[in-house]
Amino acid sequence: MxxxxxxxxxxxxxxxxxxxxxxxxxxxxxxxxxxxxxxxxLSDADVKALSNNACKQMDSENQLAGSKSKYTKRLSKIAKALGNNIDGTPVSYKVYMTSDINAWAMANGCVRVYSGLMDLMTDNEIEGVLGHELGHVSLGHxxxxxxxxxxxxxxxxxxxxxxxxxxxxxxxxxxxxxxxxxxxxxxxx
Incomplete structure (x- = not known):
């Protein structure tokens, strides 16, 4: 303050x-x-609103893996261990189909993993990366x-x-x- x-x-x-x-x-x-x-x-509500807009924009600019994709199925399995909310905020896990190696989470629960990262890591490693990203959100980063x-x-x-x-x-x-x-x-x- x-x-x-x-x-x-x-x-x-x-x-x-x-x-x-x-x-x-x-x-x-x-x-x-x-x-x-x-x-x-800047309030928490402002951050969530900005995150909503940013997530929608990112989703529109990237190719999302389909619901029957091997990446989506694999991420769903990994996400079960992480849970479906961050401090009461629902989490939306999705995969971007790109060779880039990245993953991120936003304050509104938008969590995105790049297929390039999934191609290089085991399920446990991806779970660790996503846990780290969710930690950033939980701590207000x-x-x-x-x-x-x-x-x-x-x-x-x-x-x-x-x-x-x-x-x-x-x-x-x-x-x-x-x-x-x-x-x-x-x-x-």
Whole structure:
């Protein structure tokens, strides 16, 4: 809560004070303030709603294994050991037909496994990977990741709004820089 209040105060201050300086893009400052506000006030319901939309989009962009597919049958068997809910949220397990090696879970219970991963791992290994992904959801990491994304966007817009050296960078370069700084706290190296 303390961090939320501080972030909100910084966002509002930056938005208000930026208007006093020449050469500042007010639209980007306002956007920065809104992104910081979203980062500070993001609720569990917001995260689930965003996850619903993201899952639908991902499903529409990927080929899903059919209900009679060997992958779907295998995943159903593995999923029985993991359960059908995360802290009361129903889980939807599906397989994407792609050679990519990945699996993920979202706050709304959307769990996706890539057939490429299933081709390389045993059932027990896949169960371990999915248990890990479900753990992220249970511990609220989805919300933290979305808050970080909003904070990154706020930093990108705030830097872009100024007329100094930082404004000479492209939006993507600024985003990469801001993301690197913000995410360095999560680095494993």
């Amino acid at each position: 303390k961090n939320k209040s501080l972030l909100l105060a910084v966002a509002i201050s930056a938005t208000l004070l930026a208007g006093c300086k020449n050469g500042v893009n007010g639209n980007l400052i306002a956007s920065s303030g809104m992104s910081a506000y979203k980062a500070a006030t 989805s919300r933290k990741a979305m808050q970080t994304a909003y904070a990154t966007l706020a930093a990108r817009d705030a830097i872009s709004a100024t007329s100094g050296v930082a404004a000479q960078f492209s939006q993507s370069q600024l985003g990469d820089l801001a993301e690197g700084v913000i995410n360095s706290a999560f680095s494993r190296s």
